[in-house]
Amino acid sequence: MSKKGLELQNNTPLNKKLKEIFWGAWCMQTNWNYERQMNTAYMYAMSHTIDRLYPEPDEVDKKKEAYHRHLEFFNITPQCAALTLGISTAMEEEYAADPENFDPGVINSVKVALMGPLSGIGDSLFQGTIRIIAMSIGISLAQQGNILGPILAALISIFTSAPITWYLGKLGYTRGQEFVRQMSESNLMEKVMFVCSIAGLFVIGGMSASLSNLTTPLAFGESFILQNVIDGILPKAIPLGMTWLMYYIIKSGKIKPMAVIVGCFIAGIILNYFGILAA
Amino acid sequence: MRLVQTLIVVLISVIMKLDSRMFGRLNFERPLLTCTLCGLLLGNIQVGLAVGATMELATLGMMSIGASGIDMNMGSLVGCAICIMTGADIETALTVAVPMTLLNTLLDTVASVIRIQFTHMCDDAVDAGDFAKAKRVDIVYGPVLYVLFTIIPVFLSVYFGADVVQSIASAVPSWVTSGVSLGANIIAFYGFAMLLSTMVNRNTVVYFFAGFLLAAYSGLGLTAIALIGIVLAVILYSVKYIGNKSAVPAAASESFLDELEDLDN
Structure with a gap:
């Protein structure tokens, strides 16, 4: 039982701990591996706290245990790792303060319980919504030769990712398990997914209609131009059809991604040669 | 001149790789940003923007969650650099990006075996009480491995690839180039559908x-x-x-x- 370690940890300013959590979360994929995925990165992020909690030479076994605890399998959206890191930090402190009554196994089970749902929220928020919005705005401006496009895309990415990571770390550390309980009671996950899926799908719909175009040069005689007929009914009907064709290819799961990409090029060359489709 | 340009591209590829490793994936790995940066630094911003937009569009749906998905980021950057250095069409970027992506997938398989060894090194270091080493394996060895497996293929393909691509590009008939361009547009819909399938x-x-x-x-x-x-x-x-x-x-x-x-x- 180390008074010195606890003192050291308690005297560390909150902002310093939050900075460690922040960078620990952003560095979550330094050594991504098939065996335990983000395990070494989690250990690294927790190492600052563990080092402070067990400074004495006779506590080295406790320290090893703690390091091993955070070398277990872990996988999450990096930004969301801040929340679990915050909770783990608070729990490590609790355990160090009261090792007799605190089961350290709980530290890992909380991590494991959170990584699934948090990755679900995190991926749909960061990869599925923020990235899509940032990039689609960026692409549409870049297509006009405007450098503001990529700049905006970068700014949107930074100014969502950074504050969210910081805030999640703070939330996890200061409110910890209480927050987790509230999260499941208030259906927070369901709410975030609800908002993300509406905004995300709305933009994906807009993207299918405006970011990339497919038209048909097919015509019978001079009076019947197929594209004009399509434009009169539903402009962008071909892009819409192509999106859903691809959707069913993905859903069937029979064709590998690389084969689809190569197939697209071959189809592009053939359809272009026979004048069926044009970009 | 060629060497300086190649080294600039290599530098961009370092930022690209570390983005998802040490900056929580701020989208600086995405073609829109790497290609724009490439255009800016190699002195042809318009080609950088055009290639960036095209490649971003083609890969927007390819989320790189964990190990799944296809990582065309490296291929896009190399394609863009070669476009600018040779003055080839934008479609050339795509035709360079696809084989580069295959190479990248292959190389990453090798790197992933090494990363599992790193995990075991970490375990052993902790057992031996060498905590500094355990940390070093994660925060130094890991990123360095990722960077090495990026800059070597990027350097070789940009430095030596430009000539090869130029000679091939001038031999390809125009109906193939416009077909490839159409193919790139079709791939974009594959990307949209991928996004759709995860959310809808x-x-x-x-x-x-x-x-x-x-x-x-x-x-x-x-x-x-x-x-x-x-x-x-x-x-x-x-x-x-x-x-x-x-x-x-x-x-x-x-x-x-x-x-x-x-x-x-």
């Missing part, structure tokens, strides 16, 4: 069509669509989750009516 279900497919129809009929730009989408999401959120609270005054007024009825009686 029976209840939410209507929002896809809402966005699509608004853009198709109005011709509004994507900035407008994105903002409208966010507003729509917030409105529907308040209808669904906060709407219950506004039901309270309604209930109150009902009871008020009840009271009035009581008074009548």
Whole structure:
């Protein structure tokens, strides 16, 4: 039982701990591996706290245990790792303060319980919504030769990712398990997914209609131009059809991604040669 | 000159690789940003933007979650650099990007075996009480491995590939180039569909069509669509989750009516 370690940890300013959590979360994929995925990165992020909690030479076994605890399998959206890191930090402190009554196994089970749902929220928020919005705005401006496009895309990415990571770390550390309980009671996950899926799908719909175009040069005689007929009914009907064709290819799961990409090029060359489709 | 240009591209590839490793994936790995940077530093910003937009479009849906998905980021950057250095068409970037992506997938398989060894090194270091080494394996060895497996193929392919690509590009007939360009447009829809497949279900497919129809009929730009989408999401959120609270005054007024009825009686 180390008074010195606890003192050291308690005297560390909150902002310093939050900075460690922040960078620990952003560095979550330094050594991504098939065996335990983000395990070494989690250990690294927790190492600052563990080092402070067990400074004495006779506590080295406790320290090893703690390091091993955070070398277990872990996988999450990096930004969301801040929340679990915050909770783990608070729990490590609790355990160090009261090792007799605190089961350290709980530290890992909380991590494991959170990584699934948090990755679900995190991926749909960061990869599925923020990235899509940032990039689609960026692409549409870049297509006009405007450098503001990529700049905006970068700014949107930074100014969502950074504050969210910081805030999640703070939330996890200061409110910890209480927050987790509230999260499941208030259906927070369901709410975030609800908002993300509406905004995300709305933009994906807009993207299918405006970011990339497919038209048909097919015509019978001079009076019947197929594209004009399509434009009169539903402009962008071909892009819409192509999106859903691809959707069913993905859903069937029979064709590998690389084969689809190569197939697209071959189809592009053939359809272009026979004048069926044009970009 | 060629060497300096290649080294600039190598530098960009370091930023690209570390983005997802040490900066929580800030999208600096994406073609739109790497290619723009490449154009800016190699002195042809317009080609950088055009290649960046094309490649971003083609790969937008390819999420790199964990190990799944295809990572065309390296291929895009190399393709863009070669385009600028040789003055070739934008379609050339795509034809360079695809084989580079295959190479990248292959190399990453090798690197992933080494990374598992790193994990075991970490375990052993902790057992031996060498905590500094355990940390070093994660925060130094890991990123260095990732960077090495990126800069070596990038350097070789940009430095030596430019000539090869130039000689091939001048030999390819134009119907193939325009076909490849059409193919790139089709790939974009594969990307859209990939995004769609991760988010859509029976209840939410209507929002896809809402966005699509608004853009198709109005011709509004994507900035407008994105903002409208966010507003729509917030409105529907308040209808669904906060709407219950506004039901309270309604209930109150009902009871008020009840009271009035009581008074009548």
